[in-house]
Amino acid sequence: MSATPEAHPDPARAPIPDAIALAHSERLRQHIQAQILGAGGAIPFSRFMELCLYAPGLGYYSAGATKFGAAGDFVTAPELGPLFAACVADSVAPLLQQLGPGADFLELGGGSGAFAEVALKKLLAADALPARYAILEPSADLRQRQQERLRERLPLLYDLVEWLDAPPSHDWNGVLFANEVIDALPTPRFTLREGEVFEEHVALDAEGHFVRTDRPADALLAAAVRHVERQRDGAFPDGYRSELLPQLPYWVQAVMGGLRKGAMLFVDYGYPRAEYYSHQRHDGTLRAFIRHRMTDDVYALPGLQDITASVDFTALAEAGTGAGFDLAGYCSQASFLIGNGLETNLAAAEARAHDEAQRYRLRQEAKRLTLPGEMGERFQVMGFQRDVEFGAAFLHGDLSWRL
Numbered sequence: 001m002s003a004t005p006e007a008h009p010d011p012a013r014a015p016i017p018d019a020i021a022l023a024h025s026e027r028l029r030q031h032i033q034a035q036i037l038g039a040g041g042a043i044p045f046s047r048f049m050e051l052c053l054y055a056p057g058l059g060y061y062s063a064g065a066t067k068f069g070a071a072g073d074f075v076t077a078p079e080l081g082p083l084f085a086a087c088v089a090d091s092v093a094p095l096l097q098q099l100g101p102g103a104d105f106l107e108l109g110g111g112s113g114a115f116a117e118v119a120l121k122k123l124l125a126a127d128a129l130p131a132r133y134a135i136l137e138p139s140a141d142l143r144q145r146q147q148e149r150l151r152e153r154l155p156l157l158y159d160l161v162e163w164l165d166a167p168p169s170h171d172w173n174g175v176l177f178a179n180e181v182i183d184a185l186p187t188p189r190f191t192l193r194e195g196e197v198f199e200e201h202v203a204l205d206a207e208g209h210f211v212r213t214d215r216p217a218d219a220l221l222a223a224a225v226r227h228v229e230r231q232r233d234g235a236f237p238d239g240y241r242s243e244l245l246p247q248l249p250y251w252v253q254a255v256m257g258g259l260r261k262g263a264m265l266f267v268d269y270g271y272p273r274a275e276y277y278s279h280q281r282h283d284g285t286l287r288a289f290i291r292h293r294m295t296d297d298v299y300a301l302p303g304l305q306d307i308t309a310s311v312d313f314t315a316l317a318e319a320g321t322g323a324g325f326d327l328a329g330y331c332s333q334a335s336f337l338i339g340n341g342l343e344t345n346l347a348a349a350e351a352r353a354h355d356e357a358q359r360y361r362l363r364q365e366a367k368r369l370t371l372p373g374e375m376g377e378r379f380q381v382m383g384f385q386r387d388v389e390f391g392a393a394f395l396h397g398d399l400s401w402r403l
Contacts (some may be wrong), residue, residue: 006081017304024058024063025301025304031053032048041203044188052298053135053184055303058253060304060305060306063141066093076117077180077375079111079114080369085115085117086339089128089342091393092177094391096174098296098388099174102131103262104130104132104168105123105133105172106134106174106177108178108181109179110146111151111179116150117153118135118180119133123330124157125180129160131156132160133162134163136164137163143163146169167257168258169258170261171256172259174259176259179267180269182268183268183309183310184306188244189242189286190241194238197221197225199215199216199324201213202332206295210274220246220247231273231314231327239282241282242317243284243309248319259385262385263383263385264388268311268380269310270285270312270380271311273315273403275315276312277312284309286309288305288306289308313403324386327382328383328389329395330402331400332380333369333378333379334376336396337397339392
């Protein structure tokens with residue numbers, strides 16, 4: 001996750017963690033070192049990323065450090081203010097109304113709870129409240145923060161909210177929503193040697209430091225790379241290195257669970273496949289974030305920095321349609337928000353503002369969400385539907401032709 005995925009590295013200004021944080025990072029480092037030794041000297045990079053982000057009690061998203069907002073490592077769209085969630089709620093309200101009173105809303109990863117707070121208020125005002133607002137949150141720490149926030153700020157709607165430990169396995173109808181989730185999926189990395197596909201692994205040097213090494217790719221990753229090559233302008237050259245999620249179709253089907261009738265809506269930063277695997281992007285999109293600064297050193301400070309990669313939206317389109325849904329649309333975040341009531345929601349929020357300073361912050365929020373140099377073009381929105389219609393949600397600036 002990161003609201004500034006194209007920020008420039010600034011190692012000279014990188015913050016220095018305190019002693020407690022460094023001790024925490026060292027415990028995770030030792031845990032990963034033991035995993036590498038136990039695996040015969042190397043683990044796939046995807047496993048390294050998984051441990052850095054999700055190792056129980058130690059990983060970046062599993063431990064208790066602040067992640068979101070000015071005091072954290074990045075700012076997501078819902079943390080900026082109410083406008084993003086209000087527009088998303090406007091886009092899905094017609095879907096929930098079409099589905100009727102038994103429809104559910106499932107949010108993957110609830111962040112600080114800011115999105116749920118605004119979305120539930122907006123859906124209530126639109127007479128489109130779901131029967132249940134479910135949050136699938138793997139982090140116990142974040143789950144507690146979400147519960148505290150929503151219990152305090154939405155006492156009358158709190159009983160609608162339910163936290164899940166796993167995707168719903170039973171049949172359900174409703175809307176699945178994920179903002180900045182796919183970019184945090186542990187991703188394999190590949191490279192080419194003499195035309196053969198290799199997978200990036202993490203090993204240890206003589207002093208126990210993490211180092212990169214490559215091993216022949218398994219059949220699944222190799223086939224996925226060849227699939228991408230068939231759709232681009234020729235084979236990848238030797239030395240080309242990037243990320244690829246061959247498990248994305250399985251992940252989509254897993255998180256939707258028993259979703260039978262409804263829609264899925266994904267927001268993330270990324271590119272269509274032709275841009276993702278361009279000749280210029282020959283070392284992929286992988287980076288890490290700490291205190292709003294980007295670093296290329298994903299091995300540094302395990303557990304204290306976010307590790308992320310951009311999304312191949314062509315792969316997401318393939319995964320969603322492969323799960324039996326129709327592609328409803330694909331556009332930039334700016335186009336999506338403008339097409340789903342940004343101007344109206346901004347005017348309403350300004351009318352409720354207590355002073356000019358608050359109105360100024362709202363206008364700045366709208367700019368940050370939509371300007372090309374901020375989040376407007378870097379972030380993309382993709383929707384899928386089955387037996388419901390998004391309607392006008394993707395009519396403004398649809399980019400499906402680029403997929």
